[in-house]
Amino acid sequence: MAMSTKFDGDAIRASAGNIGKIMDDMSAFEALKPQWPNAGKFKLAVWLERVVDDRRNGIVAHAEHLKIAFAEIEEKLNAIANDFENADGENAEKIKNSLAELEGLIIGEVNDFDTDTENEQHNHTTDPGAANDAHDGDGYNDNMNDEVTT
Template sequence: MATKFDKGEITEAANAIGDLMNDMSAFKALEKHWPNAGKMPLAMWLERIVDDRRNAVVAHAEHLKIAFAQMEEKLKKIAADFSNADGQNAEAISKVIAGLESSVVSAVNTFDKEVESNQHNYSPGQGKGKVGDGYSQNLNTSITT
């Protein structure tokens, strides 16, 4: 006995999932703001903490966008390739879905590596990987005044 499903509804769900993170403007706006708390050690530490958290929020949004895009792709493939879920098709559907987690993990890892290699902030005179840029910082360093 075959399990029926509605290709149109699956495609519609795929499109809705794919559209969830289309508007990234709030996260893009965060990227270019470097906190300015002052030049004393505590203020500079606070800047690094705020910058680190801001970067994490932006990265999480990108990770969600990647995951939703992969889900959309897999659901559309299922909707396009199958009209029911009999024994043979159920196996084929399982194969389509089986690679989803590793596909998302791989895409996120690739994104993270690219971000890490290009990471910089937008403050004048501060470049990639230099102390004071908010990246590659040891946030556990004791603060002395």
């Protein structure tokens, strides 16, 4: 029994547009970014700042990661729809390569976002008694099990 495949480029483009719009409204996450605790300069307060900051940055990062992924998916689906409309052997290979490239693009952009966040976020009291990144005042890559020295 032979199977046939139907292709609807307009439907793929419409789906791509819908996926691309999912994270258009980032206002809740933008409003969350500047909020940081100022609990005081004693061990429990500094530890609490780090925990709150870590959780806040985690929420914002997850939203940004989704936005990145959905934007890449939208772009690739549109490219695939265009390639399918002119499908021959060469374009079939382009479609296969587009799908293979998608994961690498998303991972690369997510890693770039995380690096930028790590370099730019300084939202809680730095713990000067510690000599590593886990106490640098950004709450992004902190090890919550490390002892607070302040």
